[in-house]
Amino acid sequence: MHDVAAHAAHHAPPTSFIRKxxxxxxxxxxxxxxxxxxxxxxxxxxxxxxxxxxxxxxTNAAIPGLQLLSPNGAPGGVMTPEYYLQLMTMHGTxxxxxxxxxxxxxxxxxxxxxxxxxxxxxxxxxxxxMSFWVTFVAFLVLMSSFFVGDGxxxxxxxxxxxxxxxxxxxxxxxGAGVVLWAISIALFCVGQLLGALNFIPxxxxxxxxxxxxxxxxxxxxxxxxxxxxxxxxxxVLMPACILVILDHVAGTSFFVxxxxxxxxxxxxxxxxSTLLWQHLFWFFGHPEVYIAIIPGIGIVSHILIxxxxxxxxxxxVLIYSMGALAVLSYMVYGHHMFVSGMNPFSSLAFSFPxxxxxxxxxxxVLIWTFSLYGSKxxxxxxxxxxxGFISMFVSGGVSGFFLAQPSIDIMLHATYFVVGHFHLVxxxxxxxxxxxxxxxxxxxxxxxxxxxxxxxxxxxxxFVGAYCIFMPFHYLGMAxxxxxxxxxxxxxxxxLIPVHRxxxxxxxxxxxxxxxxLYNLIHSRFWGAPAPDNPWEATSLEWSTATPPPWDNxxxxxxxVYHDPYQYGVQSSVGDYVMQTSPEQVKTEHEEK
Amino acid sequence: xxxxxxxxxxxxxxxxxDQGHSGNFGWRNLVPADGDLRVALDYSPPPSxxxxxxxxxxxxxxxxxxxxxxxxxKGSSLDWQTFTLPSILYFNTLLLLxxxxxxxxxxxxxxxxxxxxxSQVESPARWLYITLFLGLLFVAGQYVAWSQLSAQGLxxxxxxxxxxxxxxxxxxxxxxxxGLGGLIYVIRKxxxxxxxxxxxxxxxxxxxFMDVLWLYLILLLWIKL
Numbered sequence: 001m002h003d004v005a006a007h008a009a010h011h012a013p014p015t016s017f018i019r020k021x022x023x024x025x026x027x028x029x030x031x032x033x034x035x036x037x038x039x040x041x042x043x044x045x046x047x048x049x050x051x052x053x054x055x056x057x058x059t060n061a062a063i064p065g066l067q068l069l070s071p072n073g074a075p076g077g078v079m080t081p082e083y084y085l086q087l088m089t090m091h092g093t094x095x096x097x098x099x100x101x102x103x104x105x106x107x108x109x110x111x112x113x114x115x116x117x118x119x120x121x122x123x124x125x126x127x128x129x130m131s132f133w134v135t136f137v138a139f140l141v142l143m144s145s146f147f148v149g150d151g152x153x154x155x156x157x158x159x160x161x162x163x164x165x166x167x168x169x170x171x172x173x174x175g176a177g178v179v180l181w182a183i184s185i186a187l188f189c190v191g192q193l194l195g196a197l198n199f200i201p202x203x204x205x206x207x208x209x210x211x212x213x214x215x216x217x218x219x220x221x222x223x224x225x226x227x228x229x230x231x232x233x234x235x236v237l238m239p240a241c242i243l244v245i246l247d248h249v250a251g252t253s254f255f256v257x258x259x260x261x262x263x264x265x266x267x268x269x270x271x272x273s274t275l276l277w278q279h280l281f282w283f284f285g286h287p288e289v290y291i292a293i294i295p296g297i298g299i300v301s302h303i304l305i306x307x308x309x310x311x312x313x314x315x316x317v318l319i320y321s322m323g324a325l326a327v328l329s330y331m332v333y334g335h336h337m338f339v340s341g342m343n344p345f346s347s348l349a350f351s352f353p354x355x356x357x358x359x360x361x362x363x364x365v366l367i368w369t370f371s372l373y374g375s376k377x378x379x380x381x382x383x384x385x386x387x388g389f390i391s392m393f394v395s396g397g398v399s400g401f402f403l404a405q406p407s408i409d410i411m412l413h414a415t416y417f418v419v420g421h422f423h424l425v426x427x428x429x430x431x432x433x434x435x436x437x438x439x440x441x442x443x444x445x446x447x448x449x450x451x452x453x454x455x456x457x458x459x460x461x462x463f464v465g466a467y468c469i470f471m472p473f474h475y476l477g478m479a480x481x482x483x484x485x486x487x488x489x490x491x492x493x494x495x496l497i498p499v500h501r502x503x504x505x506x507x508x509x510x511x512x513x514x515x516x517x518l519y520n521l522i523h524s525r526f527w528g529a530p531a532p533d534n535p536w537e538a539t540s541l542e543w544s545t546a547t548p549p550p551w552d553n554x555x556x557x558x559x560x561v562y563h564d565p566y567q568y569g570v571q572s573s574v575g576d577y578v579m580q581t582s583p584e585q586v587k588t589e590h591e592e593k
Numbered sequence: 594x595x596x597x598x599x600x601x602x603x604x605x606x607x608x609x610x611d612q613g614h615s616g617n618f619g620w621r622n623l624v625p626a627d628g629d630l631r632v633a634l635d636y637s638p639p640p641s642x643x644x645x646x647x648x649x650x651x652x653x654x655x656x657x658x659x660x661x662x663x664x665x666x667k668g669s670s671l672d673w674q675t676f677t678l679p680s681i682l683y684f685n686t687l688l689l690l691x692x693x694x695x696x697x698x699x700x701x702x703x704x705x706x707x708x709x710x711x712s713q714v715e716s717p718a719r720w721l722y723i724t725l726f727l728g729l730l731f732v733a734g735q736y737v738a739w740s741q742l743s744a745q746g747l748x749x750x751x752x753x754x755x756x757x758x759x760x761x762x763x764x765x766x767x768x769x770x771x772g773l774g775g776l777i778y779v780i781r782k783x784x785x786x787x788x789x790x791x792x793x794x795x796x797x798x799x800x801x802f803m804d805v806l807w808l809y810l811i812l813l814l815w816i817k818l
Binding site: 123124193196197200201202204205206231232234235236238239240242243246250251252253254257258270271272273275276279280283 | 639655658661670
């Protein structure tokens with residue numbers, strides 16, 4: 001009985017404040033911590049994008065207060081071209097790593113994956129806690145680069161070699177800024193690997209009785225697939241960051257070519273391969289796009305099914321498609337490198353799987369649309385954002401067909417067309433997935449309901465606003481508007497400035513609309529109506545436990561699963577659905593074993 | 594079907610869930626600390642045995658990245674200078690191989706000990722200590738190899754070949770140190786009689802993997818440097 005006692009002690013709820021709320025081992029607290037981190041990061045990233053947009057539209061306008069952030073980068077509040085690039089780099093890094101990876105995957109996944117499989121916690125709670133705190137330190141390290149030396153790095157979130165490896169001769173922020181960036185990202189990789197170490201055994205080993213793999217909710221499948229991808233991708237990015245740091249601080253020459261002259265200085269490095277960095281980076285970078293979007297696919301499917309009151313046309317095909325996306329995402333990464341000077345045959349080899357990957361994406365979209373067809377969708381903030389996700393995913397994905405072809409990509413690669421493409425398909429779509437998940441799961445996470453009216457206003461402003469911002473980007477790109485320029489002084493760019501002003505105004509309004517969400521979130525957290533255990537009449541395990549869930553998720557009981565997660569549209573004693581934990585037998589067309 | 598009178602729903606409290614390939618009751622399929630291994634049910638393996646594969650996969654990917662970087666870097670320029678590996682590395686290889694053998698011996702002993710045959714095994718931790726010692730000796734031996742190279746004037750930044758030598762061996766040594774930490778954890782748990790079989794198995798798997806990884810690395814370095 002010794003082990004049982006030890007086991008029970010291990011799972012006794014903590015009493016001290018620090019153990020409860022700061023260094024908590026509880027996956028639910030860790031999930032909320034990740035969510036809070038993503039929220040702060042998203043706000044910082046959004047404000048940075050405002051600065052950039054204002055500068056692009058009104059180049060000489062001073063932004064009050066910006067000189068306080070960097071007296072050299074923004075003298076008098078007007079940013080220098082270098083500082084524009086520094087803000088752009090930080091915007092990209094913060095958003096991709098600390099928002100799009102942490103919120104849909106680490107935050108919701110941590111909170112709900114163990115509950116959806118019926119476990120008491122993740123198998124390695126200490127590693128789970130470390131995962132968050134390492135990520136938190138990574139964020140602090142990245143933020144610190146704003147205040148060190150000549151500011152953060154200006155190399156873009158992709159940090160191409162050799163500029164990332166030669167030191168401050170390459171420009172402001174390329175000294176200490178890059179090193180801090182690389183340390184931050186290497187730490188982030190450690191955090192995400194520790195996350196995968198928990199997510200994968202949770203899914204495989206901690207499922208309760210009756211919970212076969214095919215009975216996992218689609219969101220759980222998405223988190224599982226994402227954690228497998230993260231395991232492969234972050235384990236490659238970390239060594240790449242180590243090599244960059246060594247080039248910087250130890251004088252090695254992994255990425256810096258011979259006889260490089262920069263700012264009239266001959267660099268001491270020799271023989272490195274600049275293309276090597278791009279290969280290592282994009283082997284991570286492309287899967288990273290799917291790490292951001294696949295949790296959204298799972299969350300949106302989960303929410304839509306609940307609100308359609310019927311299962312998807314095929315749950316299995318959805319799961320297989322997500323798996324196919326994950327596998328293919330490793331074979332397509334070279335499509336980011338069509339203009340890198342890579343062998344043209346490689347371009348061909350990467351172009352083909354890029355076109356192939358549109359097949360599982362299209363299958364997912366078709367399953368969604370045909371399942372939605374004729375369904376009586378319950379309209380609420382969560383389902384609206386889920387529909388918005390599909391809209392953004394399709395609008396952004398369609399331009400992927402064009403960019404997949406090297407001959408077209410070479411024309412469009414360095415233009416705003418690509419900026420519009422990835423913002424819609426990865427940025428906005430994933431954000432909509434986060435919003436949908438928040439409106440859907442907030443009652444369970446906080447024990448209170450969010451305000452639906454504010455949620456709907458938030459949706460419509462964000463939906464229309466996102467299209468106003470990112471659709472014109474495609475037009476700008478086709479008109480030849482180069483990206484990464486801080487000002488548009490050239491003749492051919494002058495006529496496009498009104499478009500930029502329109503985008504900037506749309507960005508300011510859409511950004512301000514996010515404050516409605518923030519208000520809703522904070523107000524509902526403290527003063528919202530108390531949430532019932534199962535407000536959406538949903539079936540999966542997270543709705544079978546108390547709201548908010550107790551420390552060990554199910555109050556000392558081990559739930560037993562009798563049904564697949566999406567038994568809607570049936571007749572049962574509680575309504576048109578039967579919960580996974582209900583032993584009630586219902587007449588149904590199809591049920592996963 | 595509005596005219597149909599619904600029968601009351603059938604709820605069968607004795608109905609068994611369809612098992613499928615289902616999990617292990619949330620947590621409960623853990624091998625008891627000093628108990629019978631047969632208690633472990635035929636559901637999923639304990640999380641640590643899946644977890645260790647996750648760790649090993651991540652390490653594999655990491656060294657695959659380093660390897661591809663090495664191959665690309667060597668081919669991208671003519672500045673690659675070869676050098677002879679310090680011969681102590683081969684001795685270190687033997688040390689590491691021996692430590693795997695001693696770990697297997699200790700695993701058998703601990704299994705007997707945990708299987709309830711305590712009286713037959715006096716000190717189950719002894720072979721773990723020997724493994725620990727051999728592991729430490731390996732890391733010390735690697736340090737000797739590094740100092741021998743630097744005595745020859747080959748530093749981290751001297752040449753890409755030496756850069757990769759230091760990066761690969763140091764990363765491996767760090768992971769070996771992690772394995773030593775795992776061994777210490779196992780010894781501590783064993784002394785408190787709260788060791789889980791799965792923890793020991795996971796540690797052993799990690800340790801043997803370090804062994805295989807080192808064989809791969811020394812072969813790679815021998816071919817490429």
